[in-house]
Amino acid sequence: CPSSQLSRSEGVLCSLIGCLSSGATVEQFEQAKSKLSALKKDPGNELKLKIYALFKQATQGPCNTPKPGMLDFVNKVKWDAWKSLGSISQDEAREQYCNLIGSLVEAEGGSSAQVAATPAGGGATYETLLVSTEDDITTIKLNRPAKKNAITPEMYNEIIAALEQAAKDESKFAVFTGAGDFYCSGNDLSNFTKISEGGVQEMARQGAELLRRYVRAYIDFPKPLVAVVNGPAVGISVTVLGLFDLIYATERATFHTPFTQLGQSAEGCSSYTFPRIMGPTKASEMLLFNKKLTASRACELGLITEVFPDSSFQSEVQTRLKAYARLPPQSLALSKQLVRSVDKERLYAVNDAEVERLTERWTSEECFNAVMSFFQAKAKL
Ligand code: COA
Numbered sequence: 001c002p003s004s005q006l007s008r009s010e011g012v013l014c015s016l017i018g019c020l021s022s023g024a025t026v027e028q029f030e031q032a033k034s035k036l037s038a039l040k041k042d043p044g045n046e047l048k049l050k051i052y053a054l055f056k057q058a059t060q061g062p063c064n065t066p067k068p069g070m071l072d073f074v075n076k077v078k079w080d081a082w083k084s085l086g087s088i089s090q091d092e093a094r095e096q097y098c099n100l101i102g103s104l105v106e107a108e109g110g111s112s113a114q115v116a117a118t119p120a121g122g123g124a125t126y127e128t129l130l131v132s133t134e135d136d137i138t139t140i141k142l143n144r145p146a147k148k149n150a151i152t153p154e155m156y157n158e159i160i161a162a163l164e165q166a167a168k169d170e171s172k173f174a175v176f177t178g179a180g181d182f183y184c185s186g187n188d189l190s191n192f193t194k195i196s197e198g199g200v201q202e203m204a205r206q207g208a209e210l211l212r213r214y215v216r217a218y219i220d221f222p223k224p225l226v227a228v229v230n231g232p233a234v235g236i237s238v239t240v241l242g243l244f245d246l247i248y249a250t251e252r253a254t255f256h257t258p259f260t261q262l263g264q265s266a267e268g269c270s271s272y273t274f275p276r277i278m279g280p281t282k283a284s285e286m287l288l289f290n291k292k293l294t295a296s297r298a299c300e301l302g303l304i305t306e307v308f309p310d311s312s313f314q315s316e317v318q319t320r321l322k323a324y325a326r327l328p329p330q331s332l333a334l335s336k337q338l339v340r341s342v343d344k345e346r347l348y349a350v351n352d353a354e355v356e357r358l359t360e361r362w363t364s365e366e367c368f369n370a371v372m373s374f375f376q377a378k379a380k381l
Helices: 002-009 026-037 045-060 073-083 090-107 153-168 189-193 199-219 236-243 270-278 280-287 295-300 310-324 329-341 344-362 365-380
Strands: 129-134 137-142 173-178 225-229 246-250 254-256 306-308
Touching: 026 045, 026 090, 045 073, 045 090, 090 129, 129 153, 137 153, 153 199, 189 365, 199 236, 199 344, 225 310, 236 254, 236 270, 246 295, 246 310, 254 295, 270 280, 270 344, 295 306, 306 310, 344 365
Parallel strands: 137 173, 173 225, 225 246, 246 306
Antiparallel strands: 129 137
């Protein structure tokens, strides 16, 4: 696909020069528009659609126009692309638009400094994430709001890369959050419907390897990890929270791990961290019996650090994080490592055991039937 070729091959995205700390200015947006028309190479249909959608979202907000008829192919594809951006804000769309054009300019050998809005510390660009470093904090924002930030294989790989980048950059800690009204809806269940050439066993083997690396990236992260849970969280986005150092949530957030409902089993080292955090029976109520926690209950049980009113969530949390970012970096990192190192070998072993169990679950009839039911229920709506 042309978009992934571009993003993978083009490494360096932008420097801070010309970028404002909070997204793109109107001027940068205008510059990006003129740079787009000056591009020498056709970026390909997929990217053109993405640019179109971001432009519409940036200038008009979320798509509220009626869906074009079935036979109006071109307008339907454009409408779908715009609609897929969900409720991301105009500011965010403008920022993504500038970044995308910036990477295209860069790909042609030009300077993107004038157009790119998000300074990505190590220079990598991402298709499914927004990664930025500002005020000594690297923020990794899951960016598939239309699918409630469900995690695809590409996204798992990008998160691993973003964590590796954040481990090396100048930031003092890394923050995870989600775009739109959800934090994350967990593993993208359509991953199960895309059976590769090698069949179900091969798909399970590849999924297991990816999951093992994904969870390891959290276990190995050397600086404090902070979650800013901006809405409901499901599945693996909840289980890895046991590996985070600080978790702030809006009162709208919920925490749900419906594994057995899906014929699956726990991951993210939660089979070890959850019983230690909240006690074995509360953990089992979540991991075996699919109990969904409200934010305040999750806080009472010690799964998260603090809950904030939704109206002041972002501002209160940002104030706290900016204050923490004034702390000395070595002391922060070394203290985190001290707290976590005792468990490291144990966590590797737990991760391996969970992945092994899931590999078997993914090829089971129970899992197959549950995933099919999810999509059948959606189809009936
Ligand atoms: N995998 C794949 N697609 C997902 C998804 C997931 N985990 N979570 C949400 N989506 C998709 C929906 O299918 C829908 O797609 P569509 O617009 O093409 O129909 C879109 O995201 C919006 O979700 P929707 O279900 O319409 O929103 P909602 O607010 O009614 O419900 C959830 C949100 C997350 C509660 C619901 O989508 C859900 O239960 N998802 C599955 C969560 C899950 O089981 N994750 C795995 C845990 S192990």
